[in-house]
Amino acid sequence: MKLIKIRRLAVSLALLGTGLTVQAQSADYSKLGTTLTPIGAEKAGNAAGTIPAWNGGISKPPAGFDPAKGYLDPFASEKPTLTISAANMDQHKDKLAPGQMEMMKRYPTYKINVYPTQRTAAYRADVYKFAKEEAAGIKLAEGGNGILNLKKSNVPFPIPTEGIQVIWNHIMRDLGGSITRHSADFPVQTNGSFTVGKRTETIAYASFMADPEPNRIFYYLNQTTAPANAAGEVALVHEPLNQVQEPRLAWQYNPGQRRVIRAPELAYDSPGIGADGLRTNDDFNGFNGSPDRYNWKLIGKKEMYVAYNNYKLTSKALKYSDIIKPNHVNPDHLRYELHRVWVVEATLKPGARHIYSKRVFFIDEDSWAVLHADQYDARGGLWRVREVYGVQLYDAPAFGPAGEVIYDLQARRYLVNALTNEEKPVEFGKKYTTADFSTAALRRMGR
Numbered sequence: 001m002k003l004i005k006i007r008r009l010a011v012s013l014a015l016l017g018t019g020l021t022v023q024a025q026s027a028d029y030s031k032l033g034t035t036l037t038p039i040g041a042e043k044a045g046n047a048a049g050t051i052p053a054w055n056g057g058i059s060k061p062p063a064g065f066d067p068a069k070g071y072l073d074p075f076a077s078e079k080p081t082l083t084i085s086a087a088n089m090d091q092h093k094d095k096l097a098p099g100q101m102e103m104m105k106r107y108p109t110y111k112i113n114v115y116p117t118q119r120t121a122a123y124r125a126d127v128y129k130f131a132k133e134e135a136a137g138i139k140l141a142e143g144g145n146g147i148l149n150l151k152k153s154n155v156p157f158p159i160p161t162e163g164i165q166v167i168w169n170h171i172m173r174d175l176g177g178s179i180t181r182h183s184a185d186f187p188v189q190t191n192g193s194f195t196v197g198k199r200t201e202t203i204a205y206a207s208f209m210a211d212p213e214p215n216r217i218f219y220y221l222n223q224t225t226a227p228a229n230a231a232g233e234v235a236l237v238h239e240p241l242n243q244v245q246e247p248r249l250a251w252q253y254n255p256g257q258r259r260v261i262r263a264p265e266l267a268y269d270s271p272g273i274g275a276d277g278l279r280t281n282d283d284f285n286g287f288n289g290s291p292d293r294y295n296w297k298l299i300g301k302k303e304m305y306v307a308y309n310n311y312k313l314t315s316k317a318l319k320y321s322d323i324i325k326p327n328h329v330n331p332d333h334l335r336y337e338l339h340r341v342w343v344v345e346a347t348l349k350p351g352a353r354h355i356y357s358k359r360v361f362f363i364d365e366d367s368w369a370v371l372h373a374d375q376y377d378a379r380g381g382l383w384r385v386r387e388v389y390g391v392q393l394y395d396a397p398a399f400g401p402a403g404e405v406i407y408d409l410q411a412r413r414y415l416v417n418a419l420t421n422e423e424k425p426v427e428f429g430k431k432y433t434t435a436d437f438s439t440a441a442l443r444r445m446g447r
Contacts, residue, residue, distance in 0.1 A: 173368045
C-alpha cells in the first residue's frame with residue numbers, strides 16, 4: 001500500500017520517568033478551523049481533485065426529513081463512477097485494504113461500487129469548541145491506557161503523533177451527546193439464512209450529562225428484545241476515561257436468574273452478545289474498550305476506498321432479506337468513496353492474551369471513525385474482515401454506522417450489526433442522569 005507520509009509537526013515528545021507520554025505542547029492548534037478542520041482533518045482536497053475540500057459537512061437535516069421514514073439521501077441521483085471486483089482489483093490495490101482484496105478473491109459477487117467523494121462529516125458546535133480548547137493540555141496516561149486532563153473534549157488528540165492517540169479519538173468520538181438505537185444484528189450462515197436478533201441500546205456521554213461520575217467516557221445500556229430465548233437480557237457498562245486507574249465496570253441482568261450480576265467478561269476478546277462466536281466484545285463499533293493489550297503503531301495516512309454516505313442502506317423500504325445474501329452483504333445497496341484515512345497497526349504485546357495477534361485499522365480523517373479493520377489469527381493469517389458502513393447522521397449531527405459487518409474467512413460466515421431498516425427511528429440528544437445507568441435501573445429494565 002502506498003502510504004502518504006505523515007506531515008512533520010513542530011513537536012517534541014517527552015517520555016517521563018513515570019511512564020507518562022505527554023502530547024507535544026508545541027503542536028500548532030491554531031490550524032484547527034483554518035487549514036485543518038475543527039477536529040484535525042486536512043481541509044484541502046487532494047492534488048488529483050478526486051477528494052474535494054471539506055466545507056463544513058452536513059450538520060442539519062434536509063427539508064422534508066421525517067425520522068419515521070428514514071434518512072433522505074442527498075446523493076440519490078449519483079451513479080457509480082467505478083466498480084472494483086476481482087477482475088480489476090490489481091489496478092486499484094494501492095487504494096484497497098488486504099481484507100477487501102481477499103473478499104474479492106474468495107467471492108466473485110463481492111464488489112465495490114465507487115461514487116463521487118462527498119465530505120459530509122460534521123459534529124455539534126461543542127465538539128469543535130472543546131477539541132480546540134483542551135487539546136494542548138491533554139496527555140496519555142501510563143502506557144497509553146487512558147487520558148489525563150480531559151474535561152469535555154470528544155477529540156482529545158486532533159493533531160495525533162502516535163497510533164494510540166488516533167485510537168482514542170475513535171473511542172471518544174461523539175454520537176450526538178446521547179443516542180438510543182433500536183437495531184437488528186444476526187449471524188448469517190453460508191447459504192444466506194439468518195435469524196434476526198434485536199436490541200435497544202442507549203449511550204450517554206459523560207460530557208453531555210449534568211451529573212457524571214469522575215473518570216467516565218460514557219454510560220451504555222443494551223437490552224435484548226429478540227429472539228424469544230434471549231429477550232430480557234440487559235447489559236450495563238460504565239466506561240472509564242483512565243483505565244489504568246479503573247477498569248471497565250459492567251453488569252448483566254439475567255432473566256432466568258432474575259438478578260443483576262457483575263460481568264467483567266464484557267470486554268476484550270470474550271464473545272459478543274448474540275454474535276454466535278463471530279465477534280469479540282472489543283470488535284463492536286470498529287473497536288472499543290481498553291487498548292492496553294496491544295502496541296499501537298501509526299503507519300501513516302493514505303487514500304482508500306471506504307464505505308461512506310450509505311444512506312441507501314438506511315432505507316425503510318429495504319427488508320433485511322434484501323440486504324443479506326450468501327457470503328456477503330448485497331453490494332448494490334452499498335456506497336464507497338475515496339477518502340483519506342489514518343492507518344494504525346495494533347500488535348499483541350508479549351505475554352498478553354487475545355484471539356487477534358494483529359489488527360490493522362483504517363480510520364476516517366474527517367470523523368475519527370473506524371471504517372475498515374483487518375484482523376489476524378495467532379499464526380498471522382488474515383482471519384476476520386470488518387467493514388463499517390459510514391453515514392452522516394445529520395439529525396445528531398454525528399458520523400456513525402448505517403450498519404456493520406464482520407466476515408469470518410475461516411468459518412465462511414458473517415455477522416451483521418446495527419441495521420435499523422425495520423426498526424423505530426434512532427433518537428439523539430436526550431438528557432440522562434447517572435440514575436438512568438444504575439444497577440437499580442438495570443433491575444427495573446429486567447422486570
